[in-house]
Amino acid sequence: MPTCLVTGGAGFLGSHLCDELLARGHRVICIDNLETGSLQNITHIRDSEQFKFLHCDIIEPYFVDEPVDFVYHLASPASPIDYLRLPLHTLKVGSYGTHHTLGLAKAKRARFLLASTSEVYGDPQQHPQSESYWGHVNPIGPRGVYDEAKRYAEALTMAYRRQQGVDTAIVRIFNTYGARMRPRDGRAIPTFLRQALQDRPLTVFGDGSQTRSFCYVSDLIRGLIALAESGYHEPVNIGNPDEFTLLELAEVVLEVTDTSAEIVFDALPTDDPKQRRPDITLAGELLGWKPQVALRDGLKLTIEHSGTDVLAG
Numbered sequence: 001m002p003t004c005l006v007t008g009g010a011g012f013l014g015s016h017l018c019d020e021l022l023a024r025g026h027r028v029i030c031i032d033n034l035e036t037g038s039l040q041n042i043t044h045i046r047d048s049e050q051f052k053f054l055h056c057d058i059i060e061p062y063f064v065d066e067p068v069d070f071v072y073h074l075a076s077p078a079s080p081i082d083y084l085r086l087p088l089h090t091l092k093v094g095s096y097g098t099h100h101t102l103g104l105a106k107a108k109r110a111r112f113l114l115a116s117t118s119e120v121y122g123d124p125q126q127h128p129q130s131e132s133y134w135g136h137v138n139p140i141g142p143r144g145v146y147d148e149a150k151r152y153a154e155a156l157t158m159a160y161r162r163q164q165g166v167d168t169a170i171v172r173i174f175n176t177y178g179a180r181m182r183p184r185d186g187r188a189i190p191t192f193l194r195q196a197l198q199d200r201p202l203t204v205f206g207d208g209s210q211t212r213s214f215c216y217v218s219d220l221i222r223g224l225i226a227l228a229e230s231g232y233h234e235p236v237n238i239g240n241p242d243e244f245t246l247l248e249l250a251e252v253v254l255e256v257t258d259t260s261a262e263i264v265f266d267a268l269p270t271d272d273p274k275q276r277r278p279d280i281t282l283a284g285e286l287l288g289w290k291p292q293v294a295l296r297d298g299l300k301l302t303i304e305h306s307g308t309d310v311l312a313g
């Protein structure tokens with residue numbers, strides 16, 4: 001049975017990944033400093049013999065005293081509220097944290113998967129975004145700390161592969177949602193759900209015409225594991241290509257929560273991308289992967305698995 005190390009394993013995506021790996025019979029070592037994650041996300045698996053939690057900040061060198069077959073490197077602040085609050089930490093996790101984790105994968109001769117992001121495409125000049133697009137990122141804007149940390153982490157991953165022979169993979173994750181997102185993490189879906197369930201106005205940035213695509217968490221995790229278990233080394237987009245304007249998303253949230261709160265508009269954040277949709281041709285050809293959960297169904301599952309009181313914050 002393979003042993004998988006998951007950095008950021010107590011976070012939103014990391015904890016779902018730990019669940020799925022355990023369900024598939026893998027042993028899981030979860031590493032997290034709990035900066036934006038929480039022990040609550042892993043309480044239900046902490047007593048499993050196949051699960052180990054190490055409270056550790058990967059910005060410092062760290063060691064694991066047992067064999068490891070797969071390293072899933074997810075640790076990083078991920079929501080704008082977090083990386084704007086923690087700009088230097090975000091850059092350090094992407095640089096030192098990724099160095100230490102790649103070094104560990106090298107020492108263990110493990111397959112390494114970097115959780116990168118669609119944000120490496122910045123405010124894209126290509127639509128939809130395919131892996132061959134190099135991006136359009138403002139390095140000195142407030143979001144630059146996240147976008148550039150991930151771009152650096154990608155460069156580092158390729159260097160460890162080319163120079164050190166580490167078996168690496170890179171997944172570019174597009175917006176993903178599901179239970180265990182924090183109601184106040186500032187991302188659109190938890191914010192709209194919280195506001196709708198509190199019967200408060202839904203706050204849409206700008207005029208709401210900017211587009212996003214939203215992937216349900218179980219689809220994303222399936223893609224992540226398929227990529228880790230493939231032998232592929234170049235970046236692969238994983239996300240749902242169904243594209244919605246933010247205004248449409250707000251309307252769908254009102255529909256599935258059966259509320260009639262009003263929609264209000266607020267200033268657009270700096271460097272907010274105007275369009276976001278993955279080209280998932282490569283993931284389809286390489287992994288036979290495509291998303292299965294449509295937005296309305298995923299939102300209903302999120303509400304069902306979270307409980308309305310948790311989502312309402």
Ligand code: NAD
Nearest residue numbers: 008010011012013033034035036037058075076078173176
């Ligand atoms: P999250 O904030 O819920 O999880 C990140 C986890 O990393 C947290 O548990 C946090 O405590 C941990 N962490 C942060 N710094 C650390 C450090 N120095 N040492 C150890 N642990 C540390 O975010 P998420 O949404 O689950 O994102 C997980 C990964 O996926 C991130 O790398 C993020 O960039 C990437 N990603 C997520 C999305 C999305 O839509 N959720 C989209 C693109 C990319």
